[in-house]
Amino acid sequence: MRYWLLKTEPDVFSFDDLKKRAKKTEPWNGVRNYQVRNMMRDDMKVGDLGFIYHSSCEVPGVAGVVRISSEARPDPTQFDPESEYYDKGSKKEDPRWLLIDVTWEADFKDFVTLTALRDEPRLADLITLRRGNRLSVTPVEKKHFDIICKMGGAKLK
DNA sequence: GCCAACGTTGGC
DNA sequence: GCCAACGTTGGC
Numbered sequence: 789m790r791y792w793l794l795k796t797e798p799d800v801f802s803f804d805d806l807k808k809r810a811k812k813t814e815p816w817n818g819v820r821n822y823q824v825r826n827m828m829r830d831d832m833k834v835g836d837l838g839f840i841y842h843s844s845c846e847v848p849g850v851a852g853v854v855r856i857s858s859e860a861r862p863d864p865t866q867f868d869p870e871s872e873y874y875d876k877g878s879k880k881e882d883p884r885w886l887l888i889d890v891t892w893e894a895d896f897k898d899f900v901t902l903t904a905l906r907d908e909p910r911l912a913d914l915i916t917l918r919r920g921n922r923l924s925v926t927p928v929e930k931k932h933f934d935i936i937c938k939m940g941g942a943k944l945k
Numbered sequence: 946g947c948c949a950a951c952g953t954t955g956g957c
Numbered sequence: 958g959c960c961a962a963c964g965t966t967g968g969c
Binding site for chain 2: 848922
């Protein structure tokens with residue numbers, strides 16, 4: 789099993805929004821980066837765990853834990869001219885962009901701020917903390933996953 | 946195939 | 958609002 793970190797702007801879609809969704813599940817649409825698409829296609833498996841990370845907001849940080857609940861499948865928004873994610877270059881028979889579904893898995897007792905992540909020396913090589921990192925989905929090593937779960941007081945099953 | 950210009954991300 | 962970093966685009 790692998791572990792992941794998924795960035796989202798909480799003003800657009802937050803961890804709390806996910807909990808309010810039917811079946812607490814949401815299609816993770818709008819990914820328009822080839823590296824991330826390939827990771828979703830090749831490396832993500834149903835049952836993997838991930839963090840929801842809030843970015844571009846007052847207090848960035850990790851909000852909670854989700855489970856990857858689908859294989860990669862075509863992102864329907866690429867075919868919708870009304871969508872901000874519309875890609876007129878993508879063909880139905882050969883979709884350019886994929887998504888996976890995420891399902892709520894566990895709450896944190898405490899939100900884990902970016903500052904707290906940076907202050908933890910054992911997380912020094914966490915990809916998300918690397919200078920200039922811009923990928924909206926990154927792999928997380930198990931040891932890092934466990935540390936962050938502990939920091940947040942995750943109520944894992 | 947190179948690389949400058951441009952656009953986006955995201956912390957501060 | 959600024960700006961560093963980096964992916965993408967497009968001219969050549």
